[in-house]
Amino acid sequence: MSTFELQKKHIVGTAQTLVRKGYLMATGGNLSLRIPGQDSFAITPSNYDYFKMTAEDVCVLDFELTRIEGHLKPSVESAMHGAVYEVRPDVNAIIHTHQAYVSALTLIKAPIPALFDEQARFLGRSVDIIPYAPSGTGWLKNVVAKHVRNHNNAFMMQNHGALVLGQDLERAVHNVEILEKCALAYLLAICSERGISKIPLAVREVAFAKLRRDQKRIEQGERVTSGE
Numbered sequence: 001m002s003t004f005e006l007q008k009k010h011i012v013g014t015a016q017t018l019v020r021k022g023y024l025m026a027t028g029g030n031l032s033l034r035i036p037g038q039d040s041f042a043i044t045p046s047n048y049d050y051f052k053m054t055a056e057d058v059c060v061l062d063f064e065l066t067r068i069e070g071h072l073k074p075s076v077e078s079a080m081h082g083a084v085y086e087v088r089p090d091v092n093a094i095i096h097t098h099q100a101y102v103s104a105l106t107l108i109k110a111p112i113p114a115l116f117d118e119q120a121r122f123l124g125r126s127v128d129i130i131p132y133a134p135s136g137t138g139w140l141k142n143v144v145a146k147h148v149r150n151h152n153n154a155f156m157m158q159n160h161g162a163l164v165l166g167q168d169l170e171r172a173v174h175n176v177e178i179l180e181k182c183a184l185a186y187l188l189a190i191c192s193e194r195g196i197s198k199i200p201l202a203v204r205e206v207a208f209a210k211l212r213r214d215q216k217r218i219e220q221g222e223r224v225t226s227g228e
């Protein structure tokens, strides 16, 4: 049995949950999980049916993208995942999807301001647009690494999809769901052509401070279970 069996099974189970919920489609998107205490991560293979996937198919790479385990080609976005783990020690799980409403907002390059309390608490001050770069390139890796330093946990990749971060895979899945709800509400509000109200700045800052407190505790190796 692989040393990374638990992480690999967790990846497969989460990927299938995301397909059932409609956030991952066909073979699009990818997800990864940091291997605790090591400069490595488990990641879905490239272009592979999520319902055919077993733990054996999941790849384990180090931050230089050297393959530690796995017989399939790792996701083409592996460099982007590795770069996020390097610059964000509070992040232990990453989900990249082509979810519909977020994808729509990436086409009009509309960042989502702080619209809901829950959004600011778990996704950060805003959901920004990461400028376009082609999939699987060093260019995309660099532009993503630069943007995720702002401590937010959700981003929209221009003409592409969503990039969602979390302290663990469960939190990352919840963040994917919060993001899609915000994206749909924002799109509908934009279509109304009426003024869009945001939450008060002070409320946004209190919520973001709670998120940062959680992140700092995780950076120091503490487990955060608070869902407040």
Ligand SMILES: [Zn+2]
Residues within 6 Å of the ligand: 028, 029, 096, 097, 098, 135, 160, 161
């Ligand atoms: Zn993609």
